Amino acid sequence: MALTPNKDVFITCALTGAGDTTGRSAKVPVTPRAIADAAIEAAKAGAAIAHIHVRDPKTGKAARDPALYRETVAHIRDSGVDVILNLTAGMGGDLVLGSPEAPFPVNADGTDMAGASERLVHVKELLPEICTLDCGTMNFGEGDYVMTNTPAMLRQMAGQIQALGVRPEIEIFDTGHLLLAKWLADQGLLDDPVMVQLCMGIPWGAPDDLQTLLALIGNLPAGWTFSAFSIGRNQLPYAAQAVLAGGNIRVGLEDNLWLGKGQLASNGDLVQRAVQITEAMGSRVLTPAQVRERLKLVKRW
Template sequence: MPLTPSSEVFITCAVTGAGDSVVRSDKVPVTPVQIAEAAIEAAQAGAAIAHIHVRDPATGKAARDVQLYREVVDHIRASGVDLVLNLTGGMGGDMTMGPPEKPLPPIGSRTDMAGATERLAHVKALLPEICTIDCGSMNFGNGDTVMINTPDTLAEMARSIQALGVRPEIEIFEAGHLRLAEHLVQQGIIDDPVTVQLCMGIPWGIPDDLNSFMALLNNLPKSWIFSAFSIGRNQFPYAMLALLAGGNIRVGLEDNLWLKRGVLATNKDLVEQAVAIAHTANARILGPSEVRKKLKLTKRW
């Protein structure tokens, strides 16, 4: 399909994620205050949206404790810095199987499976503008970990998110996830404007080569609003690709730790680079209030 570059874009900063990046970079925020301050700095650098996970302050490992989310959100809201809050809904859907000859029972210490209501407890408590849902299941990284999101679970989560007045952001990691997203929309479970994130290059999802990217774009309904990103060294190229394809930009330490070879980045660094990329393409960067209008979001604070 013909593509028209975006003349205006919004930038999402994925601040910390849930991976093992803490052991690879001391720039990754861990405590609620660190995560909140990183989001605030990203907003001041030009990000309109902060995509937020939380971590156990003692271990740095991914968590889904409502109180940790509350501390992050309260700190951001008290700062006076305007920012669209996007809380993850992806936690609680990970299962690590046992060894190949004895896959069951799963390895409990590395498995986190929860029901739809429990996975959204922080969203109900804090009412962000956006909440992500991972639109499908897939093998996730090396080893025996599987990301599990069944159609019924996703439908229940999407209904619950929208009933709270929160906008679902659909995370697409694979071509089949796009088909499932279309099904949810056709069933009337997800309302317009449909908002998606194309998550490229995640092992073992869709690769981030241009043919694969175009395959998703060619099947993406024209009315849907999308952002796209890739990980590691391809984060910045994908910022430009997303813009040139008519979409929006995501950067952040969830997806990439490096500013350039040998130089660890902060979230602020990555957002500043995204801003420079957008300006190079003569695209205007949307602020939080403009994004709320574009995505029909409700600000609760």
């Protein structure tokens, strides 16, 4: 398989995520204002897209309250800084089973299962250019947490996202998830150009070795646009690897807290480093306007 390095690269910054990272770095944004400021910082550093989760300001834990999204998005839009908004729609598919001997009833602490429409309330209200669609089910960590996205749920969510005129970013955590994405496309539920995020190195999904990445890329349909990232120490090496493989970059504190050994990063730091990597490889970093044109995104604010 012949791969051509990408000469026109866009950078996504995943600002805060849903993981238990706030106790490990004070730079992980928690409040709507802090998350908005992180998006603005990332945009000024060179990110075209801000991928946004929200957190409970009191506890720092993951949340999906539409009011928190509303406040975050309002701060970003009022700032006048141009950045493409990519709101997660992954919340509401969290299943934490009981013990191995008694999986039911499920563990109420961490389980959050919601219907398709409820998972998209904030997307329908705020109409970002992009929202994520986690295209499959998988185990997370060493406990009993399962990210749950059935084919029926994915079909329903994809149809609603399409009707809103929002571009789904298809999150691929393992090889079978790509088959589900193709299945959705075959049903006419994904408009061109299809946008895919290859999420590598997350236990127990696709490992971040080169062979697995190339296998996924080699099975992407012609015309699909992809980004790729890995977590932790491999995040920044993956920025170069994604470009070499013909893709785009994702960095940010959702996936990695460090700029270097012993050096905690901000979102802006990670974007600046991704820009340096891209330009050092002879590629250019695309602006939000250029990405909107390339991906046929609709800006409604």
